[in-house]
Amino acid sequence: MHPRVKPALRRGWRDLTTVQFGVTRAHAVVLGPMDPATAGLLDLVDGTRGPAMLRAEGERLGLPGHHVDQLLSRLAEAGLLDDATGGGEPAAALRKHTEVLDRLRPDLASLSLVDREPTGGIRKLTARRGVRVQVRGAGRVGATIAAVLSGAGVGRVDVLDGGRVEPADVAPGGLPAEAVGERRDDSARRLVRRCAPERPPRRPRPFRSASRSELPGCDTELGRKAGLDGRAGSTQVPYEDPGLSLVVLAPRDGLAAYAPDPRLVAPFMDSGTPHLYAGVLEGTGVVGPLVLPGASACAGCLDLGRAERDMAWPRMLAQWRSGRSRPVQACDLGLAGTVAGLAAAHALAFLDGGLPASAGARWEVPLPELDWRPEPVEPHPDCPCGAARRGNPLDVWEEPADEREDTSKEVEPHETMAL
Ligand SMILES: [Zn+2]
16 A cells, blocks of 8 residues: 545645645545644655555654554545555556546546545546446537546447437537538447547447446445345346446437436336436426436336326426427527536446435526526336335435535534544
8 A cells, every 4th residue: 555645635734733635615624733743744645655664754753653554544534545556456457557547637536535445536437447328319418428428437438319410419528510410329429439538449348247236336335225236137137238337318309308208218217227317408407317216216206296296297298299399409508518517427426336416306407597406306106116115215325424424514623633
């Protein structure tokens, strides 16, 4: 192990003996009291020395060996320590590809804040390389989501859409103007390849059935509690590809994201494939819900709940769905970009093993105020997905209270390190 104080957090002294790591409320930690010799040692915990060398350095500064060990364990407890050489074989392989790692360093630094373990960041980053995501829809929103996921290190991003690229599909970060007239799926595939920090293999890897517990995003305690492990099984999966960790549904027609048709996602519900909706409908951006089949509200729950609150909803929906498709979608380019960015961030948070706020809620952002609002989406007792029968289903996905407390505390010098 080569300990390193997480470089992602700015360091500053609140007073002569109290050091604060980080700026923002969500991730800042305050440690103290700290004497000058310990503070000097802190500068040497930069990933270039192992514990033995740090102990030797500590002695030179007049600090006994156990004091150095105590400092390291306290830093680790506070989630402030990285291991510059840990993370196993995949991490070692990634570190050799410096041009790839250089592209992903900001993502790695960010992951090191989300995961408090010394090798958590690099492990999550390398896990992304084994993930497979499908994005359905290659318009302004969908293509940009695919590009962001690919650029963030997701190993395989498949984009499905029909037809040919139209001028209105072009977006910065999405399909380029040169793609107009090309097949949408071909064009999106090239976009994904161009954005990837490393060249993925041209040919798909040989088919391998992954059990749900092997899939990132479902390999956590939370995933097991939610019953996602084993749902997909290893052989008898009805959907054609059990290796999908997530499907992002970002249809070019925003109505299909705002009022999704439950019949279209029946295969994902059957196979237990998590899926996330995103789109822009008539000047309103939507991200969510993230559906964890059987554990959180799905498109069917959404539909039943809406019909309960508005008797005319099914009749209206039938008219909207059967009507002639809109020749022009009201889809502000800035709004499409922010929806794509937030949807991709929610997707990554889930793939990295977290539970983003789109599970059980839809985030809506209407023009022109552009204030994100959560719209809770409750499991419906009549929905065959069964999420309502799990009691309070999202409880099992929530982080333990003590961890939540750690990441949301005020920046106050209440973390003390007795040295
Ligand atoms: Zn449901």
